[in-house]
Every structure is written in structure tokens, then in C-alpha cells.
Amino acid sequence: MSTRQFHQARWNEPLLCDLGSVGERGVLIPPFEAENSEALGAEWSARLPAQMRRKNRPALPEISQVEIMRHYLRLSQENLGAGLVADFGMATSTMKYNPPVNEHLARKIAALHPLQAESTVQGILEIIYRLEGFFKEISGMDAVSLQPRAGSQAIYANIAIMRAYHAKRDDFQRDEIITTIFSHPTDAAAPSTAGFKVITLYPEANGYPSLEALKAAVSERTAGMLITNPDDTGIYNPHVREFVEIIHAAGGLCAYDQANANGLLGIARAREAGFDLCHFNLHKTFSTPHASGGPASGASCVTAALAPFLPAPTVGFDGKNYFLDYNQPDSIGKVGSFYGVTANFVRAYAWIMALGPQGLREVSEIAVLNNNYLLKKILEIPGVSAPFETGHPRIDQVRYSWEKLARETNLSVIELANRAADYAMHFFLSHHPHVVPEPATLEPTESYSKRDIDAYAAAWAQIADEAYHQPELVREAPHNAPIHKMNGREYLSNPQKWVLTWHGRNKWKSE
Ligand SMILES: Cc1ncc(COP(=O)(O)O)c(C=O)c1O
Incomplete structure (x- = not known):
């Protein structure tokens, strides 16, 4: 190609x-x-307090x-973006196709105000109630809150629920959360923000930590475990149930980061794996605009035992009317204002309704097929590898390594990524630390065609060929982008090169 x-x-x-x-x-x-x-x-305007009146026009x-x-x-x-090119280089921050028809539906609720009387917003309350029902079915859990405004906020809510659960039992010594290095960094950051000590497990040669490593980490201080599975390598830890049992035996709770659910819908559920809590990112899996390009939404899902601790209010139904239920004395409280990002609820609801249960499963089957097809094509390229021998297909994404090529050509993965912009691609490297050397993470999802995947792999092959035979062309890239190159240190520390805020720009202009 x-x-x-x-x-x-x-x-x-x-x-x-x-x-x-x-x-x-x-x-x-x-x-x-x-x-x-x-x-x-x-004289009505004179009645406004003086300090609230503008002295100058804005x-x-x-x-x-x-x-x-x-x-x-x-x-x-x-x-570069999904509207223009095949954009599957975001990997763990997946960009899939967001059907414009869902946008059209979301606009229908634009005129609603979050402070309207409940009797006048029965429609959106019904959508929230029904969407919560879908997430119960997809996760196997008993109760759901859609209040969090991001995956990280849903993780934070789940951590706060764990803390509230232990506190309710006067079990205050539990101040440690266990996670794994390839789980999303928010799985460590949220518990750390909530005041927990975080224990991070590193993988064995098969890509996930051993049961022995986990057993050595648990104690009477274990509040719980928070892991992503499949994690950012796309490797599914087949011992996840045993992990859960070890944590439960130590008295801890288990939260499943399901933001990588693109390959699991209708196939595997957090509940059957024994988890007590999980969360989904509507903006990764349920086809609503992504956080960096639109308002995000996280769904926090829990078992009946943890339902009383969910963020309040939840949406109830008395057989006739939908209502906001504030009567939750054990709730962790609000994690966001009003109901959550209602436009995303409409988009996700429309997407799920359009697909139905069989369609959701098909989404995952195609996402896994696309990923493994891409993996096979990428591994034909000299200098690239997919670290960790699992003996199984990857699930939704793969963290590749350009280490061999980097060693042989003296080019870094950042220089390769810059060259990729000339082929209408960008790709995410990895979260820190870079456990996989010279990393690049791809997730083709169900949204992209065989033609897209072939073109993407062909461009990577072309870049590898250039790296070996015309290294200067790669080193000097990008050649066709509006901004040539941002040398992080040089630019970030030089206010004459760029500014981050409007106030910064005004200050800079006036100097
Ligand atoms: C596995 C995983 N967990 C959590 C998050 C955090 O979600 P958010 O970016 O909405 O805070 C992400 C983000 O992409 C993710 O990939």
C-alpha cells in the first residue's frame, strides 16, 4: 500500500x-x-452593590x-484529529468515532437548566435512570452514579467510597491501595490525592505481576486494590480473579478501572471477576467526545453493599415520577455540580440504544480483531517489537517499542513521532515511567477499517525505512506541519516563545 x-x-x-x-x-x-x-x-441598577458593578466594559x-x-x-x-484522519494513536486515551447524529440528539437538551423543577426535567432524568441501568447490566454491578466528570473523578469517587466503607466499620488502619505500574496513572494518583499510600506492583516476563508479589504486598493495612485490566499494554491478566480473592481475604475492596473496556463489552464483567467497584469512561468506550476535546463523563458502578456510599443525589423512580434522591446519609457527597454532563448521557444512551446488546459485543470483537491485525502488520516492520510474551492475543491496544530501531539509528521515538505528523498521524508514547523503552501505544478500536489500518502500518514501515536510510529526514521532521518542532525545555522556559493564558499573553505584550 x-x-x-x-x-x-x-x-x-x-x-x-x-x-x-x-x-x-x-x-x-x-x-x-x-x-x-x-x-x-x-433606579434598579443602582441597587446592585457597588463592588459588583463593572467600572469598565469587559x-x-x-x-x-x-x-x-x-x-x-x-x-x-x-x-490532526479523528475528523480528518484515522486517529488511533491516542491508545489509552482512545479516540473513536462519535456519530454526529448523537450530537444532534444531545443538542435537544441544550435549553434545559439544571435548576429547573424535577417535574419539568422528567425526560433527562429518565435517560439518566435508564443509562444507569445499562451500566449495571454491562458491569454486573447493582448501583451506578453518573455524576463524575472524568475517569479520574470516577476513580476518586470509588476510592472515597472505599474509605467511607472502611470508616463505617471503624476499620481506620487501612491506608494502603495496591495498583500495578501499567494500570492508568490515575489509579495511583487518585488514591494518593485521597491520602492513601500507594503500592505499585511491577510486571513479570508475561506482562503482569505475580500472585507472590501481590501476596507480599497485602496486609491488615490494605484498603483495596485498583487495577486496569487489560492495562496499557493491552495484556489481560488471566489471574485477575485470584488477585481479587487475595485482596478480599486481607479485608480489602477491589476496584476495576474499566476505561479499557473497548475489548470487553458483552464479554467479561467486573462483577463476575469478583470486583466490588468499577468505572467506565463514557468518552473512551461509549462514543462521547474525549476529555481533551470535550467534556468527559465517568460512570462509577458498585455492589449493593457499597451503594449507600455513592455520590448523592442518585436518580430514583417511584413508579410514576423520576426524582433526585438526596436521602443518602452515608453518601460520600457530591463529586460534581448538578447531575453530571447530561449531553454526554444523551450521546452514550443513543449509542448504546443504536447498537443493542449484540452490537456492543460486536464492537468489542471488532476492536480486538483490529488490534491484533494491526499488531501482526506492525511486527513485520524492522526495529519494532511488542514487549512481553503472553502467548495470547492482546485485547484493545498494544504498547510497542522502537528500542531496536533507536539503538541502530540513533533516533529517538520522539523523532519518529515528529516524522509521523508528516504522514497525518500522531501517536502517544507512554505514561511515565517508560517501563517499555522507546514506547508507542496504539489502539485502533472498532471505528477504523482494514484500509485505515493498512495505511497506518504502511506509514510506520515507511518511517522505519527512512530512519535506516535517510535518518536526517526523520531527525529534521516534521516538514509539513504548521509548527516545526517544540523543544520542550527551550520553549517552556521562554515566555517570548509561547504563553499559556490570556493574562500571560497580555503581560507579555505589555513588557
Ligand atoms: C485506563 C484509564 N483509566 C483512567 C483514565 C482517566 O480518565 P480521564 O482522562 O477521563 O480522567 C484513562 C484515560 O484515558 C484511562 O485510559
Whole structure:
């Protein structure tokens, strides 16, 4: 298959605030109605406390709608993303296809206000209630909260539930959480933020820790275990049930990070593996926009014994009406304002309804097939390997290593990734620490075709060939991107090269 070179657009695009001109407007806001002024009295604005009244007009961009549209369209052309190219280099932060029809449905609830009376939002409450039901079925758990606004927040909620459960039993000595190095870093970060000591297990030659390592880690201080399975290597730990039994025998709870559920839907459930809690990322598995490109949503799922500790309120149904149930004295409390990200609930609900149970299973079967097809193609490329011998197919993703090529060509994986941008690809390396040397992690999901996968593998083969025969071409890449190269240290420490915030930019301009 021939590879296609890709040229990103280069626009000399100013910031929105530097576009437009004084007096230009995108939206004309209707004047304050006379009857409201009359009702409030002539001096109504004087009644606002002085410290709440503006002294100057806000420094907002003054710009027409059409200019705004052009601005964002131009920026989008300076980008790599799922709308333009096959984007499966995000791996553990999966980008799959988000059907626009679901977007259309999500807009239907845009006019709702979260403070409306329950009787006027029965529709969205029903969607939340039914979506919670889907997650109970998919996970095997008994109760669900959709309040968390990210996977990491759902993990934090699950950790807080574990703590509340032990506290309720006056079991205060349990201050340790066990995780594994290839679980997502939030599985260590959330318990650490919650004040737990984190014990991290490292893999054996088969890609996951031994039962002996786990047995050595548990004690009467074990509050629980929090693991991702399959983890970021795409390897499924077949001893996960025994892991759970060891933790339970020590009096701990087990939370399953199911953000890598793309290969498990309708096939394996957290409950059957013995877990007490799990969470899903709607923005990874259930086809809602991803956190870095849209508001995220996490579903926290628990057994009946842990249901009283879920974030409040949950959504109840009395046979006639849906309602927000605040009557949960043991709840860990709110983890986010209002109901959660309701637009994502509509998108995920529509996606699940469109697929049905058989369709969800098919999603996973295709995701696993695509991943293992890609794995086979990638392993034909000189210099790349997939560390860890499992003797089994990988599940949803693979963490590859360019170590051999890096050693033989003196090019790093970052230089290869820069060259990949010239072929309309980017790929995620790995979380830190880089246990897999010169890492690159790919997850093709169910969204991409054989043609996409063949093209992706062909581009990787081309880059490897260039690395061996034209290393300077790779070292100097990217050649076709709007930004040439960001040398982290040089740029990040130099405020003349870039700024992170609007205030920073104003400060920089005024210096
Ligand atoms: C396995 C896993 N767990 C947790 C998370 C954290 O989710 P979020 O980025 O929504 O906080 C991710 C993110 O991609 C993940 O891949």
C-alpha cells in the first residue's frame, strides 16, 4: 500500500481577541424589556452593590459570526484529529468515532437548566435512570452514579467510597491501595490525592505481576486494590480473579478501572471477576467526545453493599415520577455540580440504544480483531517489537517499542513521532515511567477499517525505512506541519516563545 503525504494548513492565525474591530457584533442581544425596568423601578441598577458593578466594559472580542466560524475552521485545519484522519494513536486515551447524529440528539437538551423543577426535567432524568441501568447490566454491578466528570473523578469517587466503607466499620488502619505500574496513572494518583499510600506492583516476563508479589504486598493495612485490566499494554491478566480473592481475604475492596473496556463489552464483567467497584469512561468506550476535546463523563458502578456510599443525589423512580434522591446519609457527597454532563448521557444512551446488546459485543470483537491485525502488520516492520510474551492475543491496544530501531539509528521515538505528523498521524508514547523503552501505544478500536489500518502500518514501515536510510529526514521532521518542532525545555522556559493564558499573553505584550 502506498503511503500518503499530508500537508497541514499553515494559517497566520491571530488570537480571537486580535481579530475583529470595535463595534462588530456576532449576536445582537435584545434590549432590556421596558416592563422589566418598570417592575424593578427606575433606579434598579443602582441597587446592585457597588463592588459588583463593572467600572469598565469587559475586554471581549468584538467580532462577527462569520469571522468566528472562519477562525475556528482555520485552526481545525492546523490539526490532526479523528475528523480528518484515522486517529488511533491516542491508545489509552482512545479516540473513536462519535456519530454526529448523537450530537444532534444531545443538542435537544441544550435549553434545559439544571435548576429547573424535577417535574419539568422528567425526560433527562429518565435517560439518566435508564443509562444507569445499562451500566449495571454491562458491569454486573447493582448501583451506578453518573455524576463524575472524568475517569479520574470516577476513580476518586470509588476510592472515597472505599474509605467511607472502611470508616463505617471503624476499620481506620487501612491506608494502603495496591495498583500495578501499567494500570492508568490515575489509579495511583487518585488514591494518593485521597491520602492513601500507594503500592505499585511491577510486571513479570508475561506482562503482569505475580500472585507472590501481590501476596507480599497485602496486609491488615490494605484498603483495596485498583487495577486496569487489560492495562496499557493491552495484556489481560488471566489471574485477575485470584488477585481479587487475595485482596478480599486481607479485608480489602477491589476496584476495576474499566476505561479499557473497548475489548470487553458483552464479554467479561467486573462483577463476575469478583470486583466490588468499577468505572467506565463514557468518552473512551461509549462514543462521547474525549476529555481533551470535550467534556468527559465517568460512570462509577458498585455492589449493593457499597451503594449507600455513592455520590448523592442518585436518580430514583417511584413508579410514576423520576426524582433526585438526596436521602443518602452515608453518601460520600457530591463529586460534581448538578447531575453530571447530561449531553454526554444523551450521546452514550443513543449509542448504546443504536447498537443493542449484540452490537456492543460486536464492537468489542471488532476492536480486538483490529488490534491484533494491526499488531501482526506492525511486527513485520524492522526495529519494532511488542514487549512481553503472553502467548495470547492482546485485547484493545498494544504498547510497542522502537528500542531496536533507536539503538541502530540513533533516533529517538520522539523523532519518529515528529516524522509521523508528516504522514497525518500522531501517536502517544507512554505514561511515565517508560517501563517499555522507546514506547508507542496504539489502539485502533472498532471505528477504523482494514484500509485505515493498512495505511497506518504502511506509514510506520515507511518511517522505519527512512530512519535506516535517510535518518536526517526523520531527525529534521516534521516538514509539513504548521509548527516545526517544540523543544520542550527551550520553549517552556521562554515566555517570548509561547504563553499559556490570556493574562500571560497580555503581560507579555505589555513588557
Ligand atoms: C485506563 C484509564 N483509566 C483512567 C483514565 C482517566 O480518565 P480521564 O482522562 O477521563 O480522567 C484513562 C484515560 O484515558 C484511562 O485510559
